[in-house]
Amino acid sequence: MRIVVCMKQGIDPKTVKISRSREELDLREARPQTQPEDKHALEAALRIREARGGEVVAVVVGSRSAEDTAREAVAMGADKAVWIVYKGQRSGKTMTALVKAAVERLGGADLVLAGQGGDLDTAGPLAGRLAAALGWPLIADALRFDVEPAGLYAVAAFEGKATRLPVVLPAVAEVIPGAERPRYPHPSRIAVAWNDGYVETWNAAEMGLEEEALAADAEMGGLVLGAERQRGQVIGGSPEQAAEELAGILRGKRLL
Amino acid sequence: MGFDLSDLQALMGGSFEEPTGESGGVWVVSPDGLIDDAMLRLIGKGRVVADALGGYVYLLAGCNGAGADTEGAIRAGADKVLTAGGMPTVNELADFFRERQPQAVLLPRNRLGKALGPGLAQTLGGSLCPYAADLAVDPIYQRIVAHQPILDDAARMQVILLAAPAVAVMETALLPAAFNEPWRQGEVGDTQLMWSEPPSHEMVDRPARPITLKTSPVVVVAGQGLTDDAGFAAAMELADALGGVVAGDVTALDMGWIGEESLVGLTGETIGPELVIALGVDGDTSFMMGVAEAGCLVAAQADAGAPIVPFADYNVVGDPAEFARAFAKAARG
């Protein structure tokens, strides 16, 4: 069984500021980090491998510093990582084309896991697009996988609770942080992660992708600035109305 | 020369003419057929975009439009409401749209919308904004521009959706109130389509993340204003709905609701989670020191002049227990 985990090097949102005078993001102190949600996806993959064997391959699209994420995945326990060096605009369409080609070049996969994306991401959740592109079923909001004699089951968040469903392979799953904490890299793995043979470096041309297939479907425009943090706001209305309004505000702030 | 009402109605998109082949337009999709206030807001946004593009607004409602307030949808801006049986899969929805060539497809950002939007954009070769708080049309190129919240919605990034259809999965709670324009006219029709039956699900308990007061991203703090055990139970219910933990101030400790390990404030723990919801807490200085680092502080208590009010980001003035129950429901929604 081969499990591919899409891992991204994003930006630590705490290191990004907003420049109000220039109406743009201030990225002078921006620090790259492996997207924390993606480590949950890797953890889920490693647990499946531990229960039923197989191979876990991390796929990382990015340039230069993204290699750190590939090495980190190996240090955490991935059998190997594929680092796709890509410098162009990474729209959702582009990412989908690159990861799909990587899965094909690997000789296929049984399960592809991706995270849900961070706070600074405009490319969008990859899992839904990838499932459509591969023609595989999508498991949304997966919290955990159970390996049982009857096969693989997914436990997925569902309307405040969870649902358990059999996984028909091959499949794509979007993993969200569940009960299992991503493991820390083992010291011995950290030492070998930078050795030869663990990270393969590929590029779009090698995978037979033309520019057309990689052309961005969306483009980033300017920033629209919200109000500065304002304290002391009072939300009126009935308890139900206030609750609805507040839920909307907090969802917008990704606090719910 | 002046306008009469029918001119104005025509100008505002009030009169409906079937465009040939039903192509183009802005399509709002309710996969489960529900048309609640959230969907009406989404239709309103569709209306604004369609007016800027010069097209029609269609509402496509699954499950035979069960529970669908079609009149409300028309008053909110839909020119045509179409129903279908069952709930669509990505491929069924893509088949439906392939010939109609919509300019934009709007889905609510709930479980169904999130599951369908990305696949639909991919299958139709369109573009996607998976998380949109707003949509606009740029006046020069007539391109659809989504506004995506970043950094806890401190700013929004404009995402120009280049390929048609522009698929936007929209956070309806961030949209302005729905239109309610009784003079609007629209049609209701049925597609005669029968989509797949929604699959049944084996429900299980959601695996809990091991969280503590120090590590929980959400903390609900209980205080005196909850008055009794039923009030404290509402605080626990809210913490459960938000996936957070319950803590309390000194009065909650006195009431025996919490143990010392869950005391927040000068004598207890100092916490800095992403979100603190203080229920029935006045917020004297020794308490506020415990939550000064919170990313966002919401206070619900009865006194509009309480010390916590100017410190909290958001206040709800009223019965905190009643609010907690309503908020638990809204958060689960």
Ligand SMILES: Cc1cc2nc3c(=O)[nH]c(=O)nc-3n(C[C@H](O)[C@H](O)[C@H](O)COP(=O)(O)OP(=O)(O)OC[C@H]3O[C@@H](n4cnc5c(N)ncnc54)[C@H](O)[C@@H]3O)c2cc1C
């Ligand atoms: C709001 C916002 C959202 C973004 N969303 C995404 C996204 O979803 N997916 C994606 O792949 N890229 C995204 N980016 C852009 C991304 O951070 C890189 O700047 C861009 O991909 C170019 O990378 P590179 O490989 O050419 O740069 P390199 O020079 O190779 O960058 C190396 C690393 O340095 C950091 N860095 C360099 N330049 C920047 C910069 N301008 N902004 C931030 N960090 C920088 C990044 O961490 C990057 O990984 C986003 C940028 C912003 C401002």
Ligand SMILES: Nc1ncnc2c1ncn2[C@@H]1O[C@H](COP(=O)(O)O)[C@@H](O)[C@H]1O
């Ligand atoms: N550059 C990348 N390399 C590998 N996987 C990625 C990359 N970008 C996004 N992904 C995957 O897609 C998910 C959502 O993407 P995003 O919304 O861009 O953060 C991430 O959690 C990853 O699993």
